[in-house]
Amino acid sequence: MNHDLLDPDSEHTLLLVKPDGYRRGLTGEILRRIEAKGYVLRGLKVMVASRDLLEEHYAEHRGKGFFDPMVAYMSSGPVVAVVIEGQRVVEGVRALMGSTDPTTAPVGTIRGDLGRAWDKPHVENLVHGSDSPESARREIKLWFPELV
Ligand code: IDP
């Protein structure tokens, strides 16, 4: 068995620590919460994402008013890309993240505790997490072709 590859019988999700989270030095705090919950890190890298990768990653939002500023934000510096494993990990990581708007995201979540509104044309909210197991498979293939 090749231990570098992901176990197809386990559930995985893709987490990104976005450029604001990386810049603020919150990567450790964010990953601490995920590990403390009991999930396992299976892939981890720091990278500056290309426009092509981001346009593919956010294909569902193409055409929306915030698309261009959001892609510019996401390519404004390094991100940390992480593959996380565990039962119901997609739902679990979304719960740890909190809702999209960091001002109103519940206290106790990553976005609710560590994020807030800034005077910017896009929403800076520290993290991305896949929204379904199907999205997770698609996104992991994009960000970690070497693992699948
Ligand atoms: P999610 O990250 O909570 O899944 P999505 O609706 O998938 O939220 O949006 C993707 C990202 O696009 C958000 O995390 C946020 O950074 C940005 N975004 C979403 N909605 C808006 C908006 O109305 N204005 C500006 N940026 C937005």
Ligand code: MG
């Ligand atoms: Mg989303």
